Amino acid sequence: MSVIEKLIKAHLVKVNTYKSVDPPELLAEKAGIPRDKIIKLNGNENPKEPSEKIKQAVASAAFNIYPDPLQRSVRAALSEYTGMSPDYIIASAGSDELIDLLFRLFISEGDKILDFEPTFAMYGFCARIAGGSVTMASRDENFDVDIGATKNIIDEKTKIIFLSSPNNPTGNMANRDQIEELLQADLLVVVDEAYFEFCNTTVADLIPKYENLVVLRTMSKWAGLAGLRIGYGIMSPKLVNHIIDIKSPYNLSVASEAALVAALNESDALMREVAKIVDERERMYKLLQDINGIHPFPSDGNFILCGFEEGKVDHVYQGLANQGIFVRKFDSPRLSNHFRISVGKPDQTDRLISVIKELV
Numbered sequence: 001m002s003v004i005e006k007l008i009k010a011h012l013v014k015v016n017t018y019k020s021v022d023p024p025e026l027l028a029e030k031a032g033i034p035r036d037k038i039i040k041l042n043g044n045e046n047p048k049e050p051s052e053k054i055k056q057a058v059a060s061a062a063f064n065i066y067p068d069p070l071q072r073s074v075r076a077a078l079s080e081y082t083g084m085s086p087d088y089i090i091a092s093a094g095s096d097e098l099i100d101l102l103f104r105l106f107i108s109e110g111d112k113i114l115d116f117e118p119t120f121a122m123y124g125f126c127a128r129i130a131g132g133s134v135t136m137a138s139r140d141e142n143f144d145v146d147i148g149a150t151k152n153i154i155d156e157k158t159k160i161i162f163l164s165s166p167n168n169p170t171g172n173m174a175n176r177d178q179i180e181e182l183l184q185a186d187l188l189v190v191v192d193e194a195y196f197e198f199c200n201t202t203v204a205d206l207i208p209k210y211e212n213l214v215v216l217r218t219m220s221k222w223a224g225l226a227g228l229r230i231g232y233g234i235m236s237p238k239l240v241n242h243i244i245d246i247k248s249p250y251n252l253s254v255a256s257e258a259a260l261v262a263a264l265n266e267s268d269a270l271m272r273e274v275a276k277i278v279d280e281r282e283r284m285y286k287l288l289q290d291i292n293g294i295h296p297f298p299s300d301g302n303f304i305l306c307g308f309e310e311g312k313v314d315h316v317y318q319g320l321a322n323q324g325i326f327v328r329k330f331d332s333p334r335l336s337n338h339f340r341i342s343v344g345k346p347d348q349t350d351r352l353i354s355v356i357k358e359l360v
């Protein structure tokens with residue numbers, strides 16, 4: 001055994017890691033297609049490039065100085081955007097970082113989280129890294145959660161319930177009553193609203209009532225800043241202070257701070273783009289519905305999950321990839337006959353649909 005393997009935490013020597021998407025350059029190389037010709041619909045990113053104003057704000061950020069560890073200007077801007085007081089808000093390097101911080105704060109080896117499968121893989125991944133485990137609560141045939149069924153599977157080791165709403169990759173929302181029911185258990189309930197702006201439905205207003213509720217948001221999807229890594233959470237001021245105590249002091253770069261403030265200054269224009277994405281999602285949904293052999297699921301996010309007949313999905317997935325169109329497949333056993341398509345620009349939808357039609 002090498003010295004590294006001898007010293008490394010035993011549960012991390014061989015870890016089932018997070019399967020992330022390849023960068024566009026690599027996708028282009030794999031498909032043998034120029035970078036500007038590939039259609040990347042596998043990361044739920046925003047197809048629109050940031051505005052000149054946002055680019056300018058990033059370019060003129062003071063890179064030689066560390067950012068404010070208490071994120072004052074960022075939290076003030078987010079306070080105005082969300083209507084929550086700044087002491088309820090903390091920002092992070094993507095909401096991924098905040099998920100990780102919640103694990104650092106709450107999950108020791110042997111602890112458990114409750115996850116509604118299939119869902120965003122980051123929760124299970126962070127649980128494995130923390131040495132914790134995941135209790136899976138199942139979803140029905142429409143991927144809706146059955147809160148009643150969770151009662152028997154929560155035990156004294158369970159500490160956090162994660163609920164993505166809308167759920168990635170299935171696209172459906174959890175309802176408010178269900179969330180309030182979950183909040184009755186003495187556990188942390190994390191409602192991940194990464195796609196909030198596409199559905200305009202939130203439980204953030206419940207936070208002053210429930211100190212065990214955390215809402216996660218991101219600038220990656222609606223605001224088109226995925227590459228800059230900016231997320232934030234809304235939660236009780238007490239929990240915000242615990243996060244501040246354990247986070248790395250300068251977790252948000254000055255470039256990210258500048259982009260966030262500039263994006264929130266033009267949130268109206270960004271929301272007009274969100275409305276276009278929602279229209280495009282509905283158009284794509286109808287086009288997919290008209291193709292025999294594909295079952296698209298209704299979605300409140302910027303993506304659509306598609307189900308295929310047994311054994312058919314790989315042919316379509318690979319056929320699309322060969323033509324430079326990249327969608328997302330998953331490891332989850334319940335999704336072995338599915339892939340997820342992110343909503344892109346109208347011409348990308350048209351090309352996608354015509355290639356799918358050739359393939360099925």
Ligand SMILES: Cc1ncc(COP(=O)(O)O)c(C=O)c1O
Nearest residue numbers: 094095096120168194218220231
């Ligand atoms: C449900 C959900 N939460 C969080 C994230 C991560 O977002 P971020 O880019 O802010 O880390 C994603 C990204 O796909 C997501 O789908």
